[in-house]
Amino acid sequence: MQETLNYIHDNKQRFVDELFELLKIASISADPAYKDEVLKCADEVAKHLKNAGADNVEVCPTKGNPIVYGEKIIGENLPTVLVYGHYDVQPPDPLDLWKKPPFEPYIEKTEIHPDGAIFARGSADDKGQFFMHLKAFEAMMKTNTLPCNVKFIIEGEEEVGSVSLGEFVDENKQKLKCDCILISDTGLYSSEQPTVTTGLRGLSYMEVEVEGPSRDLHSGLYGGAVPNPIHVLSRMISKLIDEDGRITIDGFYDNVLQVSDDERKEMGKLKDDPDAFKKSIGLNGVEGEKGYTTLERTSIRPTLDCNGIWGGYTGEGAKTVIPSKAFAKISMRLVPYQTPDEITEKFTSYFKKIAPENVKVKVTPHHGGMPYVLPSDTKEFLAAKKAMESAFGKEVLPYRSGGSIPITAMFEEVLGAKSVLMGFGLDSDAIHSPNEHYGLFNFYKGIESIPLFFENYAKS
Amino acid sequence: MQETLNYIHDNKQRFVDELFELLKIASISADPAYKDEVLKCADEVAKHLKNAGADNVEVCPTKGNPIVYGEKIIGENLPTVLVYGHYDVQPPDPLDLWKKPPFEPYIEKTEIHPDGAIFARGSADDKGQFFMHLKAFEAMMKTNTLPCNVKFIIEGEEEVGSVSLGEFVDENKQKLKCDCILISDTGLYSSEQPTVTTGLRGLSYMEVEVEGPSRDLHSGLYGGAVPNPIHVLSRMISKLIDEDGRITIDGFYDNVLQVSDDERKEMGKLKDDPDAFKKSIGLNGVEGEKGYTTLERTSIRPTLDCNGIWGGYTGEGAKTVIPSKAFAKISMRLVPYQTPDEITEKFTSYFKKIAPENVKVKVTPHHGGMPYVLPSDTKEFLAAKKAMESAFGKEVLPYRSGGSIPITAMFEEVLGAKSVLMGFGLDSDAIHSPNEHYGLFNFYKGIESIPLFFENYAKS
Numbered sequence: 001m002q003e004t005l006n007y008i009h010d011n012k013q014r015f016v017d018e019l020f021e022l023l024k025i026a027s028i029s030a031d032p033a034y035k036d037e038v039l040k041c042a043d044e045v046a047k048h049l050k051n052a053g054a055d056n057v058e059v060c061p062t063k064g065n066p067i068v069y070g071e072k073i074i075g076e077n078l079p080t081v082l083v084y085g086h087y088d089v090q091p092p093d094p095l096d097l098w099k100k101p102p103f104e105p106y107i108e109k110t111e112i113h114p115d116g117a118i119f120a121r122g123s124a125d126d127k128g129q130f131f132m133h134l135k136a137f138e139a140m141m142k143t144n145t146l147p148c149n150v151k152f153i154i155e156g157e158e159e160v161g162s163v164s165l166g167e168f169v170d171e172n173k174q175k176l177k178c179d180c181i182l183i184s185d186t187g188l189y190s191s192e193q194p195t196v197t198t199g200l201r202g203l204s205y206m207e208v209e210v211e212g213p214s215r216d217l218h219s220g221l222y223g224g225a226v227p228n229p230i231h232v233l234s235r236m237i238s239k240l241i242d243e244d245g246r247i248t249i250d251g252f253y254d255n256v257l258q259v260s261d262d263e264r265k266e267m268g269k270l271k272d273d274p275d276a277f278k279k280s281i282g283l284n285g286v287e288g289e290k291g292y293t294t295l296e297r298t299s300i301r302p303t304l305d306c307n308g309i310w311g312g313y314t315g316e317g318a319k320t321v322i323p324s325k326a327f328a329k330i331s332m333r334l335v336p337y338q339t340p341d342e343i344t345e346k347f348t349s350y351f352k353k354i355a356p357e358n359v360k361v362k363v364t365p366h367h368g369g370m371p372y373v374l375p376s377d378t379k380e381f382l383a384a385k386k387a388m389e390s391a392f393g394k395e396v397l398p399y400r401s402g403g404s405i406p407i408t409a410m411f412e413e414v415l416g417a418k419s420v421l422m423g424f425g426l427d428s429d430a431i432h433s434p435n436e437h438y439g440l441f442n443f444y445k446g447i448e449s450i451p452l453f454f455e456n457y458a459k460s
Numbered sequence: 461m462q463e464t465l466n467y468i469h470d471n472k473q474r475f476v477d478e479l480f481e482l483l484k485i486a487s488i489s490a491d492p493a494y495k496d497e498v499l500k501c502a503d504e505v506a507k508h509l510k511n512a513g514a515d516n517v518e519v520c521p522t523k524g525n526p527i528v529y530g531e532k533i534i535g536e537n538l539p540t541v542l543v544y545g546h547y548d549v550q551p552p553d554p555l556d557l558w559k560k561p562p563f564e565p566y567i568e569k570t571e572i573h574p575d576g577a578i579f580a581r582g583s584a585d586d587k588g589q590f591f592m593h594l595k596a597f598e599a600m601m602k603t604n605t606l607p608c609n610v611k612f613i614i615e616g617e618e619e620v621g622s623v624s625l626g627e628f629v630d631e632n633k634q635k636l637k638c639d640c641i642l643i644s645d646t647g648l649y650s651s652e653q654p655t656v657t658t659g660l661r662g663l664s665y666m667e668v669e670v671e672g673p674s675r676d677l678h679s680g681l682y683g684g685a686v687p688n689p690i691h692v693l694s695r696m697i698s699k700l701i702d703e704d705g706r707i708t709i710d711g712f713y714d715n716v717l718q719v720s721d722d723e724r725k726e727m728g729k730l731k732d733d734p735d736a737f738k739k740s741i742g743l744n745g746v747e748g749e750k751g752y753t754t755l756e757r758t759s760i761r762p763t764l765d766c767n768g769i770w771g772g773y774t775g776e777g778a779k780t781v782i783p784s785k786a787f788a789k790i791s792m793r794l795v796p797y798q799t800p801d802e803i804t805e806k807f808t809s810y811f812k813k814i815a816p817e818n819v820k821v822k823v824t825p826h827h828g829g830m831p832y833v834l835p836s837d838t839k840e841f842l843a844a845k846k847a848m849e850s851a852f853g854k855e856v857l858p859y860r861s862g863g864s865i866p867i868t869a870m871f872e873e874v875l876g877a878k879s880v881l882m883g884f885g886l887d888s889d890a891i892h893s894p895n896e897h898y899g900l901f902n903f904y905k906g907i908e909s910i911p912l913f914f915e916n917y918a919k920s
Binding site for chain 2: 094222235310333
């Protein structure tokens with residue numbers, strides 16, 4: 001292992017330089033205008049896999065963006081680790097809030113990242129994280145220390161709901177056969193308190209449309225006499241959560257797993273610093289479901305958020321219009337044992353139920369995902385915990401994250417294997433936001449932890 | 461008079477052709493990108509005035525867009541009519557809802573306009589309407605029938621609150637001295653029931669901003685634990701109007717003129733067809749302040765409407781973001797004796813009062829305008845009523861419109877003259893909306909009514 005760690009140490013700067021090249025590619029999957037960049041990024045990932053020593057590297061076409069595959073099989077009786085990641089990124093808007101252009105990576109020190117952080121769209125989510133696996137693999141290959149078989153699938157549609165992945169996995173069950181899946185697409189509780197993610201929330205995502213009058217109207221001539229869809233939508237949104245922070249959708253909590261008091265006590269061990277939390281996002285007060293802490297609200301409890309709203313005149317100056325339609329994007333984070341189909345259905349009927357009779361309402365579901373839990377007594381969890389304890393020199397705790405990686409449930413169902421969520425980002429890394437960044441400390445700790453995980457897992 | 465009407469009849473087609481050329485100019489005052497088009501339009505208006513026979517034609521510079529002036533003084537002892545109009549237009553968006561491009565005028569018959577209507581941005585508001593005055597003036601000049609003095613001011617900032625007009629009128633009191641102001645920038649009750657507008661609502665227009673967290677956040681990691689500005693703004697908007705359709709702003713109705721039962725009865729003479737109203741805008745139900753009819757809600761009662769809302773991700777697909785900020789444009793229509801300053805202040809304090817403590821709220825006032833009333837026993841009203849009765853061959857009723865022409869109050873204050881609102885558009889003409897149009901019937905009736913007004917007014 002020391003030889004591997006030395007190799008990593010000696011090649012640190014090159015690893016960052018190579019990542020910079022990958023971050024320059026604007027592989028935005030949500031916007032069809034960036035299709036060429038997406039394809040270019042897939043090709044680059046394939047080149048890296050080949051150069052690191054992977055066999056059978058392929059850029060596999062799908063109905064959407066290609067999935068990059070590669071493998072190294074060294075022994076039939078050895079366990080196989082399937083590494084998953086995604087090379088697509090979120091749209092970077094609002095662009096004017098970026099300190100520098102989102103696809104021109106640079107390094108800057110921050111309070112939380114005193115060693116410096118890499119700023120660029122995708123630096124933490126997920127290019128900087130899956131790239132750690134390519135480099136850890138390279139290190140194991142170059143030093144002849146790979147202790148088990150490894151397969152890679154790096155997809156290009158995670159940010160739009162992994163639309164093609166399910167079919168790909170279904171059709172390639174044999175090829176993707178593995179004992180566990182290793183994913184770095186989550187975060188640590190903090191750089192000082194490393195954690196392995198043992199739970200993820202699911203997701204149900206909708207677009208809603210409220211139509212009032214059949215055309216835009218002049219607010220002077222019609223104002224005060226017709227249903228204004230912006231007001232109607234606002235009232236409907238304000239009816240989705242009550243004063244106690246509870247979601248009002250009929251039956252929404254029916255299948256929610258009530259976490260036991262003991263488990264909540266165990267979770268409470270993670271030092272929660274409300275003031276630091278508030279300060280980090282410029283708030284003077286938090287809010288949420290009554291009876292739960294911030295940490296609980298974002299991990300063991302389901303939530304609902306409006307992710308976008310628009311309607312009427314939004315340009316410069318004033319326009320006295322009553323728009324025909326108003327729109328919103330609304331998503332819900334789910335916990336075991338809620339399912340996206342169930343929640344999509346409940347949301348849709350409730351949203352239609354609360355609509356006044358003089359408007360038309362349309363609800364269009366986007367992608368969804370199942371919640372996921374990895375029990376902390378599995379060998380997968382233990383191998384990750386031990387690896388990170390070696391790398392960080394500290395106790396590693398289990399941690400439930402509020403985010404969603406919907407494919408973990410699909411992997412378990414189709415491949416029959418557990419996913420290990422060994423991510424190294426921080427909540428403050430601004431993923432999905434302007435000035436996304438990823439700490440150099442975290443990047444290197446990740447590269448070091450991965451061969452240690454392989455070693456532990458091969459032995460277990 | 462017959463000679464004048466004959467001249468109008470013989471030149472009908474040319475009048476429309478000339479208007480088409482004016483409609484091709486995208487003189488959008490709200491968007492600085494169209495500055496050149498605005499200037500071009502002003503020059504064209506000046507040319508038309510000169511060719512029609514006006515003296516001292518000028519394109520007068522202002523801090524904003526120029527004001528076109530022209531006059532014809534034929535006798536010191538004759539009354540002087542000041543014609544006001546505006547050559548600027550509203551932004552045409554949403555562009556995809558136009559059947560043809562907004563600045564490529566064409567004629568098409570509609571149910572309400574069996575003789576055909578001119579479709580283009582600005583056709584009804586206000587190019588097609590002020591152009592009637594240029595052509596009526598031309599007809600009176602060519603047939604030597606102008607019975608009194610006339611002055612023209614055609615401005616280029618009406619759609620952005622006439623920001624430079626006040627200063628211009630103040631500085632040119634002598635030049636603009638007149639006995640009454642004649643404006644065609646409003647509508648008829650219907651083509652079958654001609655009306656003269658005797659009241660206009662005032663306006664108070666704001667932009668509001670709600671800031672939650674100081675940066676955009678990932679809704680998985682933060683959702684359920686922080687104030688989402690879209691939810692907060694939605695809740696705040698839904699608190700502005702209560703279940704009875706009453707505006708909840710403290711003191712909002714303090715200065716509202718309660719129209720007497722007698723006057724409401726008189727107004728009730730205008731045939732109100734709720735089904736046709738609903739059908740014309742594709743609604744199965746209307747709404748508004750309890751205790752008032754649709755006609756009353758849009759004329760003698762003040763109202764509040766959200767004209768635009770935006771925040772978060774509004775592009776294609778899904779993005780799981782909690783935005784830092786959400787925005788709305790909110791305007792209120794005022795009635796006598798509310799004032800824009802009073803209402804702006806009351807709105808601002810109320811909006812801040814209902815904001816939760818964990819967000820920051822900003823309110824920026826846009827332009828405002830005073831409400832206006834022209835009593836139906838004035839000679840100005842009677843001259844207009846009689847003129848239109850001749851042109852339409854029908855009884856003409858007084859009508860209060862819901863729209864705002866804030867400058868009428870300013871004219872009265874600075875020039876000491878009443879404004880006559882003799883407009884020929886229809887509510888269904890889709891001004892400020894896609895596929896704006898103006899009936900050919902209305903255009904010609906307008907050109908005929910104007911010389912008749914001049915004749916009546918000169919005699920009165």
